[in-house]
Amino acid sequence: MNPARCYAIATPERRGSGPWRSFASVAIWPKQRISGQVHFRLREARAPNSPIRLIFGERSFPLVAASVDAWAPDPRADAAIIATMRSATSMRIAWVSKEGRDRSDGYLLKGVASAIDAAAVGCAR
Numbered sequence: 369m370n371p372a373r374c375y376a377i378a379t380p381e382r383r384g385s386g387p388w389r390s391f392a393s394v395a396i397w398p399k400q401r402i403s404g405q406v407h408f409r410l411r412e413a414r415a416p417n418s419p420i421r422l423i424f425g426e427r428s429f430p431l432v433a434a435s436v437d438a439w440a441p442d443p444r445a446d447a448a449i450i451a452t453m454r455s456a457t458s459m460r461i462a463w464v465s466k467e468g469r470d471r472s473d474g475y476l477l478k479g480v481a482s483a484i485d486a487a488a489v490g491c492a493r
Contacts, residue, residue, distance in 0.1 A: 374487040380392075393406070395407060396488055404447065406439060414436070419464075422438075422459060460473065460474045
């Protein structure tokens with residue numbers, strides 16, 4: 369029987385303080401025909417209507433977000449983000465907290481391509 373969904377998940381390079389444990393993930397949901405959806409959990413709530421960006425050196429992507437979760441705005445952006453993750457060495461997600469403070473979580477991307485591929489293989493069985 370195929371698993372309902374599979375994930376490649378990473379935690380930030382450094383743990384910041386906050387009420388939630390932050391992470392970045394790439395999801396594969398075969399039954400919904402989703403082959404790569406990025407999702408980020410922030411360590412603290414973001415200010416309503418404030419921008420949130422995923423940054424890879426000189427390249428960045430705008431994200432859509434709720435209070436503590438963020439996603440790519442569409443499947444095309446998911447694909448572009450995942451392609452960039454595969455070739456980058458690090459990424460950072462940046463936002464403004466509810467209290468008005470600049471926040472960011474940084475991720476090292478060593479092994480990310482293998483983790484995403486392993487999740488895809490796990491869901492293909």
